[in-house]
Amino acid sequence: MMANSDNNRRKFMATTLQSVGLTALGGLLWSGYTDEVKASPLVLRPPGAIKENDFLSACIKCGLCAEACQNRETNLDKETGLPKEGTLKMAKGGDHKLIGTPYFIPTEVPCYMCEDIPCVPVCPSGALDQLLVSDDKGELDINRASMGLAVVHKESCIAFWGIQCDACYRACPLLGDAITIEMHRNERTGKHTFMLPIVNDNACTGCGLCEQACVTEKPAIFVLPNEVSKGKAGDHYVKGWDKEDDKRVGNAKAIETTTERSSQSSSDYLNSGDLY
Amino acid sequence: MNNIKYLLLRRVTQVIILVLYFGANAYGWKMLAGTFGSSLLMGFIPLADPYTTLQVLSTGFVLGADVLLGALIITIFYMVVGGRAFCSWVCPINMVTDLANWLRRKLKLDKEEVNYRFLKRNTRYWIMVLGLIVSAIVGISAFEVLSPITIMQRGIVFGFGSGIAVILAIFLFDLFGVKNGWCGHLCPLGASYSIIGKTSLIRVDHDHEACTNCMECKIVCPENHVLHMVNKESIQVTDGECTNCGRCIDVCGDDALNFSIRSFAKKRIAKKEN
Numbered sequence: 347m348m349a350n351s352d353n354n355r356r357k358f359m360a361t362t363l364q365s366v367g368l369t370a371l372g373g374l375l376w377s378g379y380t381d382e383v384k385a386s387p388l389v390l391r392p393p394g395a396i397k398e399n400d401f402l403s404a405c406i407k408c409g410l411c412a413e414a415c416q417n418r419e420t421n422l423d424k425e426t427g428l429p430k431e432g433t434l435k436m437a438k439g440g441d442h443k444l445i446g447t448p449y450f451i452p453t454e455v456p457c458y459m460c461e462d463i464p465c466v467p468v469c470p471s472g473a474l475d476q477l478l479v480s481d482d483k484g485e486l487d488i489n490r491a492s493m494g495l496a497v498v499h500k501e502s503c504i505a506f507w508g509i510q511c512d513a514c515y516r517a518c519p520l521l522g523d524a525i526t527i528e529m530h531r532n533e534r535t536g537k538h539t540f541m542l543p544i545v546n547d548n549a550c551t552g553c554g555l556c557e558q559a560c561v562t563e564k565p566a567i568f569v570l571p572n573e574v575s576k577g578k579a580g581d582h583y584v585k586g587w588d589k590e591d592d593k594r595v596g597n598a599k600a601i602e603t604t605t606e607r608s609s610q611s612s613s614d615y616l617n618s619g620d621l622y
Numbered sequence: 623m624n625n626i627k628y629l630l631l632r633r634v635t636q637v638i639i640l641v642l643y644f645g646a647n648a649y650g651w652k653m654l655a656g657t658f659g660s661s662l663l664m665g666f667i668p669l670a671d672p673y674t675t676l677q678v679l680s681t682g683f684v685l686g687a688d689v690l691l692g693a694l695i696i697t698i699f700y701m702v703v704g705g706r707a708f709c710s711w712v713c714p715i716n717m718v719t720d721l722a723n724w725l726r727r728k729l730k731l732d733k734e735e736v737n738y739r740f741l742k743r744n745t746r747y748w749i750m751v752l753g754l755i756v757s758a759i760v761g762i763s764a765f766e767v768l769s770p771i772t773i774m775q776r777g778i779v780f781g782f783g784s785g786i787a788v789i790l791a792i793f794l795f796d797l798f799g800v801k802n803g804w805c806g807h808l809c810p811l812g813a814s815y816s817i818i819g820k821t822s823l824i825r826v827d828h829d830h831e832a833c834t835n836c837m838e839c840k841i842v843c844p845e846n847h848v849l850h851m852v853n854k855e856s857i858q859v860t861d862g863e864c865t866n867c868g869r870c871i872d873v874c875g876d877d878a879l880n881f882s883i884r885s886f887a888k889k890r891i892a893k894k895e896n
Contacts, residue, residue, distance in 0.1 A: 365748075368740055373752050373759075380760045383767050402762045403681035406674060406689060407772060408660035409647065409780060417650030429650060436776055438783030445767055445785070446659075446776055470660045470668055470688035471678065 386443045387574055390450050390552065392434055393457065393491035394466040394474040398573060404473035407446030409436050411465040411474060418464045433457050434465060450493075452554020452569050459488045459519050459553050489520065494552030495575040496525070496545045496567050503566035505542055508532045514543050514567045517559030523549035525556060543567065547576070628868025635711050640778055647779045657775050658712075659766070660689050668692035673750070673814035674772075677763035680754045697818055703866070705819020709805060709812050710844075710867035714774045718789055719805050722796035723844065732801060741800060741807050743847065743863070750810035765810055802844050820862035826870060827882035830856040839870035839879060858884060 384402050392411050395401050415421070416432030423430050433455045437443035448465075450457060463486050466474045481487040496514075500506040518525040525543050532538040543556075545567070554569045569575075581598035585591040639654065646655035652665040661669040670692030678685055700708055710716055726732070756764035766772060770792050773785040782789075796803045805812055828851050835853040840846045848861035849870065871879045 365740070369748055369752060372749075373756055376752065376756045376764060377760050380756060380762060380764050380767050384760070384762050399761070400683060403678065403683040404685070406659040406670070406678055406685075406763075407766055407776070408656040409776065410656045410660070410662060412780065413647045413650075413655055416647060429648075436780040438776065438781055439773065439785030439787065440783040444762065446657075446772060468662075470656075470662075470670070470686050470692065472684070472686040 384444050388571065389443050389447075390452070390494050390554070390569060390571060392448050392450070392465050392474055393459075393463060393488060393493055393551070394469075394476060394479040395493070396473060396475050396478070398571070401473050402444055402447070404471050405444075405447045406471040406473070407436075408470065409446075409448070410468040410470065411448050412436050414464040414468045418460060420458070420460060431455055450554070452557040453565065456554035456558045457491075457493060457551075458555070459491070459551065461488060462486065463488050463491075489549075489551065491551040491553075492572060494554075494569040494571045495547055496550050496552065496554075496556050496569050497575050498543055498545060498567045500542075500566075502562055502564070503543070504562060506540065508534065508538060508540055510541065511561060512541060512543065513559045513561050514556035517555045519553060519555060520549050520551070524551070625872045628872050632711050632867060633717070636714060636717060639712055640714060640775070643775065643779050657779065658772055660692055667695070669696050671811070672697050672818065673753075673811050674763060674766060676754060676814075677757045677765060680757040681761050681763065682758070700815060700818045701821060702823050704822035704824050704864065705815035705817065705862055706812060706865035707819070707822075707824075708815050709809075710865035713771055713811075714778065715771050715789070715792060715809075716805065718770075718774070718793050719796045719802070719844075722793050723802065726797055726801060727841075731798070738800065741803075743807055743845075745807050746810055746813035746816075749808060750813040753810050769811065770804070771809075771811060806844055816862040818862075819864075819866075821884075822862075822866075823884045824866060825882060825884045826859040826864060826866070826868075827880050828852060828856060828859065829878045829880075830854065832876045832878035834876050834878075836875065838873040838875070842869045842873050844869075852878075858882060860884070 387398075389398075391398070391401060392415075396404060412432055412434040415434040416429045418429075418432075421429050421432060431454075433450045434448045435441075435450060437445050437447050437449055439445060441449075443449055463479055466476050466479055466486075476486070478492075479486060479488060479490050481490065498506075498514075503511075505511045512527060515521060515525045515527055523546065525545055528542045528544050530540040530542065532540050552569045552572070557565045557568045560567050581594050581596075584593075584595045642651065642654040643657065643661075645651035646653070653663070655662045655665070656669075658671050659674045660671070663669055668688040668691050670689045672693045675685065675689055675693040678689070753765040768788065770788045773782075773788050777783075777785050777789070792804045796805075800807060828849075830851075830853065833853045837852070839852060840849055843849055844867070845861070845863045845865060848859050848864040851857050851859070866881075868881065871881065
């Protein structure tokens with residue numbers, strides 16, 4: 347009797363240990379896989395999307411945004427009355443984006459920046475935040491959207507070669523604000539002008555109409571997500587002539603590098619007179 | 623024997639639901655838009671999947687009220703009609719695994735359910751809890767990245783991509799691997815609906831007097847342990863894992879199984895008699 351119950355206990359302990367161990371193994375594999383599939387830094391999200399990391403947690407993958415985008419009145423084919431392909435796609439297997447999340451590819455269908463922004467208010471989860479595309483009065487304002495930033499590759503942009511082209515400038519919904527044309531004298535010919543497209547970060551929404559309009563084989567202007575396309579000066583560099591901006595320096599934290607030598611006589615070795 | 627009333631009703635329901643979802647995207651219908659994760663019924667009633675909602679909440683993101691309300695509505699609905707009615711009447715994967723199961727019977731691949739040591743019918747509850755833990759660790763809904771259910775549904779509404787491989791994998795697993803492998807052992811969504819349906823009002827009732835012990839019901843039942851009372855006692859099937867698919871009722875030639883409204887009183891009397 348005793349031996350039997352001992353045996354049972356040992357068996358029970360072993361099974362429990364194995365179950366827990368296998369669960370831990372499953373958890374590790376599952377976590378690893380999940381963490382891998384969420385990494386897609388080059389994805390463009392709908393207007394009003396919250397920060398990418400939060401977006402990945404928040405999006406419940408329902409597709410209501412994509413359906414609203416595709417079925418908006420302005421997207422109906424005039425002949426058939428059926429909706430054309432919408433801007434927003436739902437990531438599927440093989441797209442290498444987190445599966446089930448909405449995104450868009452400007453060269454296929456850019457964001458047309460609808461004034462009533464049909465895709466945002468339908469979001470039930472809060473992954474698309476209406477406040478991010480509303481003005482101070484709380485009214486929808488698509489110009490506040492920041493889906494990404496258009497970047498010009500000047501080596502492949504034919505306007506930078508001196509050839510006359512303003513396709514992106516003309517396609518821009520915020521023409522004159524998001525893209526401006528800068529004129530420079532063309533020294534090579536001596537009598538022509540370079541008309542260079544310049545993107546302004548504070549106005550560009552990342553809609554991608556410029557990228558779609560670009561005439562080069564592979565677009566010389568293209569939209570990249572904000573995280574990828576933007577640098578950051580940090581609080582050590584301020585515009586000293588701008589009083590508001592100057593205040594930022596207060597946030598700057600000192601970076602102290604301690605080497606073997608500096609730890610002994612940190613700041614005054616030049617004045618202390620015992621250099622030799 | 624060849625009655626397929628409930629089977630047909632289920633297939634019709636499943637297909638209608640998928641067609642409505644498809645039409646919402648393709649033609650802008652307003653009846654049922656979105657996907658199982660979160661939907662909009664008639665254009666204003668929010669619906670949301672409780673387990674998906676829990677996963678998002680586990681990541682630490684505070685969801686919008688629409689989703690929370692939707693999850694509540696769905697929970698209450700399935701508490702009434704039987705939690706796993708979702709599995710057999712709505713879920714599109716059910717069609718895949720039912721096909722695998724049917725083929726398995728036709729090909730005589732196995733008669734008995736093999737007892738795998740770590741692939742028990744309660745494995746799904748472990749996976750369900752693990753899914754929430756992994757969601758919390760990684761910060762995204764863990765089951766949603768590989769859920770064949772929403773992959774199949776989104777596939778039908780928005781296009782499959784290579785997601786079709788997941789569906790095929792489930793089919794092969796259920797056909798050549800474990801009998802009722804996905805729906806009956808692994809699916810954490812089914813596990814969550816099993817828990818929701820524990821107290822459901824619509825239940826299958828067994829009449830011991832009429833039963834001739836042919837065991838047809840146990841052959842077709844995808845969760846046949848819930849039919850433990852067959853030819854033993856006249857009680858209702860109260861196990862939450864019963865999917866209310868009605869297949870047992872279809873195949874029963876003796877009218878010994880029928881849908882009924884759960885009677886809590888009867889259960890108490892039955893207990894006293896014992």
